[in-house]
Amino acid sequence: MDIDRTTQLYFSPTHTTRKIVEAIARGIGAAESDRIDLTPPSGTWQPAAVIGGLAIIGAPVYGGRLPAEAISRLRRISGNGTPAVIVAVYGNRAYEDALLELRDVAREIGFAPIAAGAFIGEHSYSGAATPIAAGRPDAADLQLAEEFGTAAREKLRRLGPAAEWPLLPVPGTFPYKEWPGLAGIAPLTREASCVRCGVCVAACPTAAITLGETVTTDAERCIKCCACVKSCAPAARLMDNPRLQQVAEMLSANCRERKEPETFL
Known part of the structure; x- marks a missing residue:
């Protein structure tokens, strides 16, 4: 199956997920590319349908899970059997069940995931005093994302009829881990x-x-x-907030070792 169009579909408050999705799209190299940005408040965009081409679906990881806002907004999109590359972007700690959850949500709304990736982006809580994957995705990350896009394109070209595509295996556990979050506090x-x-x-x-x-x-x-x-x-x-500061300091101290992207094809 040749690819003449991609649809970039992402929730990306701090733009790290968007950068990875864009790099994957460059690697795919389709002549046309649409964009559905799920990040602005829900009232500013309309539900959409994706038909044909190849979708690239990206979301950040919060506490090993997808943000509830990302899931609710993804559920306003119809995939109509469109093949998809899915990508979870995490802050150098762990992505745990997020990639599995993204695969399951993508299938629920009608996409057919054929490739998956877990990439690293600067953590939301990263700052001058508490750096956590600062500056990522960097040039090396984006190069790997482009190469991943190229590999996903080649895989799709080799695949037979969609009815014969196997379920894409990705890491994670179901039921997904519980994440209580940090309710009632804000910057x-x-x-x-x-x-x-x-x-x-x-x-x-x-x-x-x-x-x-x-x-x-x-x-x-x-x-x-x-x-x-x-x-x-x-x-x-x-x-x-002391609770936010405590988490940022813990992550900065314990998540210094550079992690590299993982891809599943």
């Missing part, structure tokens, strides 16, 4: 440094931040992606 705004530019409001994938007399954050809607922190040029947004 804060240092008002003295805030220039009221609204970048944090635009960056938030759940519309949890409001710019009024002050910058307020709905902690119940916050998913701790830290897109607001990483996009704030004057560094007015910060993780000042």
